[in-house]
Amino acid sequence: MEHNPGMNLRFKAFLDNESQDSVELALNYCGIEECRPGYFHSPPKRSIYLIHIILRGKGTLEIEGQTFHLGENDAFLIPPYRKGSYQADREEPWVYMWIGFSGLKAYECLTKAGFGQQRLVRQVTCTERLHEIIRRMLEIPQLTLVNELRRNSMMQWFLSELIEEYQTLYKTQDTYPYSAAAYVSYAKEFLVENYNRKVRVDELADRIGINRSYLAKSFKKLMGCSPQQFLVNLRMEKAVGMLKNTDLPVNQIAAQVGYENPLTFSKIFKQRYGISPKNYRESAASFPTAQNDCVE
Template identity: 35%
Template sequence: MIEYLQGSKQHTELHLTQFGMEECIPGHFFGPAVRTHYLLHYILEGEGIFEVGGNRYRLEKGQGFLIVPDVITYYQADETNPWSYCWIGFSGTLAETLLKQAGLTMASPILHYNRDDIICQYLQLMIDSREYRKARETRLTGLLYLMLSELAEFGPSTPPGHKESRTEIYVEKVKDFIEINYAQKITIEDIARFIGLNRSYLCSLFKQRMNTSIQDYLIRYRMNKACEMMANAELSIGDISRSVGYSDPLLFSKIFKKMKGVSPRQYRTGETDRHKVNSPS
């Protein structure tokens, strides 16, 4: 059983391209070949081999393998105990990040999950979603998120051979917090409180890793977002100011000019050389 799905304009971050289940005959194989999307197989019974990047893996029930886009792979069912498996194919800008959370990358393509039958349950729900006429695509996307969250929760936190340092983890948390909350009146204290570290210690870690202060990173992030908003003619300078966390348009204009070399109005109307404006300050 296999179902192919059309591309998604609504769920560009993550969407299913196909899913299915198969009981393979002895020796059944595919490849060597490449795919244009991610393909994750999960073995329900039996065994077989998976080859990628010069490595050969012998796999069995409770394991699986990840096929990465544009990478040559080969897989084959065992001659005496052929595997049956289910699979999901998917694409999207968040696919790689979500797979990494489950410990799955091109360098670490083997899935280990032998807790329960939750993967089969999600696959059945995908099949049953055919009864949804208006919102099937959204339901399928939600089920894909749930399945990947299950693999991330009970899989390795990082791929073997790569462990993030505490500094990297804290720095990424700061960047994520700013990305989500830059439009609010956030302070460095707010960020430190959210992460659970002393303000001075967090600032020191961030400066050491990023070669800039948290405050400067926040301001630069806001000004870059403001530049993106300038293209929307429906937004006034005041609208943009408030949208990037400044209730005072005059203060926003002052900081913008200091960072970009021109006022927001000059930037928008192109009164100066944009190459100069966008050069690092």
């Protein structure tokens, strides 16, 4: 991007690469500018998404017949191949930062951040964090693979801040990008690997990035039981194996399958099999091996 003589330069730098629209997400350029009073700019149509965030001052955006009077903490989007122009206020010219990016996931990220083809403007409150990300990107302008990877990771962090803030402020319901089966598979694998630890279903859902009710509903539909029931059944299966094949005391077996209190373990075991762990061990030959079949 060329230097504009209409700019009163406070801090301005940029990175320019418009050949990455085939990857998932890629930074094309970014910068921070302080405009002179009344400065007018009409960038050419480009194949990228361009976001400006106003740090202070005022100005006007015009895009395809729409006019927006914008000020501090406003953000505006110019989508690919759409003609827009913007002008700084003559009394309080704006200072803004901008970021241009492209890629196969660019539009999806923008919609989750509150933008779209018809939603071109939104308020932003996390300007300090976004400003810091842009500033850090501008500190590594060298065109090396290492710096390109770092800049792209920062650009993704920039978008994640916009998405998280929008979802928090406007209480939007996130649509999950993966199938229910993928989340259930992850949850099942986590439970199998961590059955001997204290596991809370809400913490597991948070770890995955979904809410508890969605996890429970999906798990029940695909596995025939809740995550908690699956965990209990898994623990009982492991306990049965140890009762049959080891001489470990019951309290140690309880601890090894995730129960801090041996009495709690014994109570759950008896509810499942109708007999205490001690009596089960003594009569193990007459009991079939337990299966983690999610039977309620």
